[in-house]
Amino acid sequence: MTVIPLVRTRRAVLVSAVCALVVTATGLTGCGGDDPDAGTNGVGKLSAEKIQSRTRKAAEGADAVRLSGAVVSNGRTYRLEMRLKADGGTGSVTSEGANFRLLRVGEHLFLKADAGFWSHQEGGTSDGGPADTAAAKKLAGMYVKVPTGDPAYKRFSGFTDKDVLLDGLLTLHGTLAKDGRHEQGGVRTVRITGDKGAGGSLDVSLEGTPYPLRMVRAGGAGTLRLTDWGKDFALEEPSKKETVDYGKQLPTS
Known part of the structure; x- marks a missing residue:
């Protein structure tokens, strides 16, 4: 009997025909899995x-990117969920139980957090920083504009800078x-x-x-x-009603 060889032969012919069709239609090579780079960018x-x-x-x-995960810097772990592009970025940061949002448009950096976050920043009252719960509540839920000369600006702006962040991460x-x-x-x-x-x-x-x-x-x-490489997103400064301009320096711990 020659049924089995005949079936196998017909199957082989069919596979060859399908492979030829794929190669003709797509220009790919390595049909059948022989080439691991078939269909890739090379x-x-x-x-x-x-x-x-x-x-x-x-x-x-790339015009934009979404970055998610954890970064350890100066002994502290920061969990990031950021969207970045050339002129700024926005997203959330969690570190040591504290969660806050960052927004940078051009050189203007804003930080938004709850009262608990600001309460833990108390201590430096000589420069006008809040030293009581009432002051912390006033800042809660508001976008606080971070002065460019404040240590917090240098500390957090890097999380919103696509070029700076990727340059360090991709090394x-x-x-x-x-x-x-x-x-x-x-x-x-x-x-x-x-x-x-x-x-x-x-x-x-x-x-x-x-x-x-x-x-x-x-x-x-x-x-x-x-x-989300190359996927654009809106990036605008918060309204004046949502913003507190703290002045020369943020509260310090």
């Missing part, structure tokens, strides 16, 4: 150094190497590492523009997801 074939260069260029050229330390293919949010990625992961790792999209999608910082200094 960066997976590059060296780790070139992949890092490509993803940095892609990130710098891998040590010898670069590729660490296989992975997936982030349903998107295929290639991973590059510094010193086999001790210097951080970065997942770069293999689909479309090679944007960085996940960053693990060196030394356990946080893990971040980067999404």
Whole structure:
């Protein structure tokens, strides 16, 4: 009997025909899974150094990005949920139980928090800072304009600066190497590492523009997801009714 070989032959012919159709329609190669780079943007074939260069260029050229995750800085862990673009950013920050919102439009930085946050900032009364619960309640729920000369401006404005933040986050330390293919949010990625992961790792999209999608910082200094590349969002200063201009310096702890 030759039924089984005949069925197999017909199946092979059918698969070949489908493969040819796909190649003709899309221009892709490697039908059947022989080429792991089939249908990708091609960066997976590059060296780790070139992949890092490509993803940095892609990130710098993007109009906007959403950044989510944790960053450890000066011994403190900050959980971020930020949207950033060239002229500012907005989002929430949580650190040591305190939660507040940041909004920067151009050089103007605003901070919004509840009374509990401002109560923990008490202490510096010589410069007019609030020293009682009533003052903290007055600031609660309002956008407080942060003076450019205040230490808080330097401390928090970096969280709203796309270029500054990404420049620091996308840096891998040590010898670069590729660490296989992975997936982030349903998107295929290639991973590059510094010193086999001790210097951080970065997942770069293999689909479309090679944007960085996940960053693990060196030394356990946080893990971040980067999404919504190029998706614009509204960025406006709060109204005067929502704003308190604190003057030369914010309350200090």
